[in-house]
Amino acid sequence: MSEALRTDLYQLTMMQAYWKSGHDPEATFDYFVRKIPSGSYLVTAGLSYVLDYIENLRFEDDDIEYLRTQGFDAEFLKHLRNFRFTGDILAMPEGSIAFPLEPIIRVTAPIMEAQLIETFLLNKMNFSTLIATKASRVVYAARGRSIAEFGLRRAQGDGHLEATRATYIGGCASTSNVLAGKKLGIPVSGTMAHSFVTSFDHEIESYRAYAEAFPKKCFLLIDTYNSIEGAKKAVIVGKELEKRGEKLMGVRLDSGDLAELSKHVRRILDDAGLGYVKIVASGDLNEWKIDELVNKGARIDLFGVGTELVTGRPTPALDGIYKLSDVVQHSRHMPKMKLSDDTIKATLPGKKRVWRIVEKGKFIKDVISLDEEHIYDALPLLEKIVEKGKVICNMPSLEEIRNNAGKNLSNLPDIYKKLDGAPVYPVEFSRELVELRERIIEKIRMEELS
Amino acid sequence: MSEALRTDLYQLTMMQAYWKSGHDPEATFDYFVRKIPSGSYLVTAGLSYVLDYIENLRFEDDDIEYLRTQGFDAEFLKHLRNFRFTGDILAMPEGSIAFPLEPIIRVTAPIMEAQLIETFLLNKMNFSTLIATKASRVVYAARGRSIAEFGLRRAQGDGHLEATRATYIGGCASTSNVLAGKKLGIPVSGTMAHSFVTSFDHEIESYRAYAEAFPKKCFLLIDTYNSIEGAKKAVIVGKELEKRGEKLMGVRLDSGDLAELSKHVRRILDDAGLGYVKIVASGDLNEWKIDELVNKGARIDLFGVGTELVTGRPTPALDGIYKLSDVVQHSRHMPKMKLSDDTIKATLPGKKRVWRIVEKGKFIKDVISLDEEHIYDALPLLEKIVEKGKVICNMPSLEEIRNNAGKNLSNLPDIYKKLDGAPVYPVEFSRELVELRERIIEKIRMEELS
Numbered sequence: 001m002s003e004a005l006r007t008d009l010y011q012l013t014m015m016q017a018y019w020k021s022g023h024d025p026e027a028t029f030d031y032f033v034r035k036i037p038s039g040s041y042l043v044t045a046g047l048s049y050v051l052d053y054i055e056n057l058r059f060e061d062d063d064i065e066y067l068r069t070q071g072f073d074a075e076f077l078k079h080l081r082n083f084r085f086t087g088d089i090l091a092m093p094e095g096s097i098a099f100p101l102e103p104i105i106r107v108t109a110p111i112m113e114a115q116l117i118e119t120f121l122l123n124k125m126n127f128s129t130l131i132a133t134k135a136s137r138v139v140y141a142a143r144g145r146s147i148a149e150f151g152l153r154r155a156q157g158d159g160h161l162e163a164t165r166a167t168y169i170g171g172c173a174s175t176s177n178v179l180a181g182k183k184l185g186i187p188v189s190g191t192m193a194h195s196f197v198t199s200f201d202h203e204i205e206s207y208r209a210y211a212e213a214f215p216k217k218c219f220l221l222i223d224t225y226n227s228i229e230g231a232k233k234a235v236i237v238g239k240e241l242e243k244r245g246e247k248l249m250g251v252r253l254d255s256g257d258l259a260e261l262s263k264h265v266r267r268i269l270d271d272a273g274l275g276y277v278k279i280v281a282s283g284d285l286n287e288w289k290i291d292e293l294v295n296k297g298a299r300i301d302l303f304g305v306g307t308e309l310v311t312g313r314p315t316p317a318l319d320g321i322y323k324l325s326d327v328v329q330h331s332r333h334m335p336k337m338k339l340s341d342d343t344i345k346a347t348l349p350g351k352k353r354v355w356r357i358v359e360k361g362k363f364i365k366d367v368i369s370l371d372e373e374h375i376y377d378a379l380p381l382l383e384k385i386v387e388k389g390k391v392i393c394n395m396p397s398l399e400e401i402r403n404n405a406g407k408n409l410s411n412l413p414d415i416y417k418k419l420d421g422a423p424v425y426p427v428e429f430s431r432e433l434v435e436l437r438e439r440i441i442e443k444i445r446m447e448e449l450s
Numbered sequence: 451m452s453e454a455l456r457t458d459l460y461q462l463t464m465m466q467a468y469w470k471s472g473h474d475p476e477a478t479f480d481y482f483v484r485k486i487p488s489g490s491y492l493v494t495a496g497l498s499y500v501l502d503y504i505e506n507l508r509f510e511d512d513d514i515e516y517l518r519t520q521g522f523d524a525e526f527l528k529h530l531r532n533f534r535f536t537g538d539i540l541a542m543p544e545g546s547i548a549f550p551l552e553p554i555i556r557v558t559a560p561i562m563e564a565q566l567i568e569t570f571l572l573n574k575m576n577f578s579t580l581i582a583t584k585a586s587r588v589v590y591a592a593r594g595r596s597i598a599e600f601g602l603r604r605a606q607g608d609g610h611l612e613a614t615r616a617t618y619i620g621g622c623a624s625t626s627n628v629l630a631g632k633k634l635g636i637p638v639s640g641t642m643a644h645s646f647v648t649s650f651d652h653e654i655e656s657y658r659a660y661a662e663a664f665p666k667k668c669f670l671l672i673d674t675y676n677s678i679e680g681a682k683k684a685v686i687v688g689k690e691l692e693k694r695g696e697k698l699m700g701v702r703l704d705s706g707d708l709a710e711l712s713k714h715v716r717r718i719l720d721d722a723g724l725g726y727v728k729i730v731a732s733g734d735l736n737e738w739k740i741d742e743l744v745n746k747g748a749r750i751d752l753f754g755v756g757t758e759l760v761t762g763r764p765t766p767a768l769d770g771i772y773k774l775s776d777v778v779q780h781s782r783h784m785p786k787m788k789l790s791d792d793t794i795k796a797t798l799p800g801k802k803r804v805w806r807i808v809e810k811g812k813f814i815k816d817v818i819s820l821d822e823e824h825i826y827d828a829l830p831l832l833e834k835i836v837e838k839g840k841v842i843c844n845m846p847s848l849e850e851i852r853n854n855a856g857k858n859l860s861n862l863p864d865i866y867k868k869l870d871g872a873p874v875y876p877v878e879f880s881r882e883l884v885e886l887r888e889r890i891i892e893k894i895r896m897e898e899l900s
Contacts, residue, residue: 008602008626010640017663027649066632111649122603123610152458153572154767159609160573176458182516190460195774198786199477199561203898213467225789225898307767316766317604317757324645336648339675448653448675
């Protein structure tokens, strides 16, 4: 299905206005983020969706028919019927580390085309990048313990698959979401629900029934009535499994003081000779709570994280934006910027590139330059992925993207991964960019504000 | 497409355990919310999705094949191949007002069936109810001014359509999301972007191009460089439109001090004889900011609200849960509840109903009773909508659902709609329910905790 109408109405009205006025210059837009919700860096994600979209972007008959009912011009709609994206796109590969103001994607195309794709690009990139970044923080907080994503029931509706995909890119080990397992090949994991326990006359009967069905993959939920009593019953069932030559895999805590309970349950298991049984913990966890649990010496082997991971709580949206930076008119580049009454909303003019200085495998600082500049001893971060409307890069697999993110995260110095109070990573503007910005601000002041 | 695998893995492992142990009693689950994120009430939404799902729920060959690769039992998978939902569902109609702990949906079915549907039901109901409730607050804060939903670019990926649908149920007047217009029939609206303005050599040229393309539906964005200067240019173009017998419809502010700017811009427009031109405002708005703007006497006719509306920020997930309340064994009802180390996580046992006392068209209080009770002079809120797996209610249209929500909201006394500090709406438990709860807690203490 084409997603051409997955856009804001104003993209289409602006397109009609561009078309009617014969104003369709080549334009360059940058996708970038002004402010990072928590922490100092972003793990970029969502680019695969953008590439799929670009390749399949067209208006179907029923799209055109709908637009006709909304009063669009018949000639303009004829033009839309043959619409294709024909521009160039540079982007940081999916799974990159990015910082505020850096162009993550740079689109150059006739302005009607570049304008239309804004909304889809923002919708996909903002959400996937938000969640991949969040996941990387949760994984970092767990210091080597695994994170299982359990968020489907609290995910924002149909966004669940993208959410799960992004948590995997950010470093989560598995998901409870079976559809994500089937469609994306992500490992699936799960234990049991309280209803399973309460549906039986006695808690221990429920444990036996589960152990019978999954003797090799048995995790028992122990907090339905009382976690300590549950742990004691899990020991009984664990011993019964041993007699059959099997091993209980784990128990799950889902409420109460997880640090204290996990230590107590660990002792109960160890005292019974069940040192091999893992302890899983869940219950409204996030990076800060996990960090605190680890600091308190909680004996937890695996964390199940749901709501916060898939919604990005406390900040459920990334303020990524897509801003015009250059227009070519009469074969001349006209760098563009928004000034705004709020300084923070001003943008960087001109076609730009992003460079990274890396020393001994560690990221030191980035530089945003104009397109024609070359920053020596620095890695260019933007790669050309679409040329004249065709995707020219290899589409990496999800595993490759996840590995790329993991490698990049390991190259980012730990100081920038601090959950709170991480310093700002240095992102410099080249002198040419600074000078251009000053010239454009002056030009706007002269021409528009006097 | 069947959504059978849109579930948590543990639902399927529990199903296999139920199936292997021959434990498949009739079970009743309640969907309810423990805590409302902001405010004192919920506007329920999402039920239409649940009904579609129930009617189409089956495991396709490729679903079964995927589960086989995950180690499920071959005989169990044969059983799944013929799986259908055969139970009964009672629910509050979509667009109802609900309060914490009240069953919004009550599912009674063989436990394997009732268990499987949990995740989908939670995913859909939690999100749509969250957003419809949020929207109703934003609409209330605007006191009669229209709310246009502009959230697509910040929506959580593919959740955007459900988000837009829920904002419409909650009372928003329109959306920028063209796909929602096409698929759901929601009115679409939009203005122009900063890029449209900056792409031209001069701001006023962009206004003229837009007015030329949309002489009857012309909204001009005036804050790209400076809102006051933008307003003056909008006046020029408004006058040019008048000469052609047309009227400028509106101007949009998107940054700065919206209260002060709107008053200043109103004066500029009025002084020029353009008293008919509307002022639209946008820019990270929410119910609190709109309330403040209205209190400050801002001259804003229409608010565009994006991020907060479609993500529910600051609380992007509703903690709605689905808990086992009753099991029939040997033809006897066995009421069930979760006790938990956290008292807040304990649940209400038994098959239940919800009643509402209404006086002079206003909601006074609700009562949660056991199924067999009748509360006199009260309206029953749960209606049977699925019987033996078949949907038996008429599926209301989106307009009907929106009207239902609007009617219910007008019957809810205003005191409960206060943005902050609204009192708790009285929800009582019948004496029989209280007594049952005490008996079950005592039984659990005796049997599981000693």
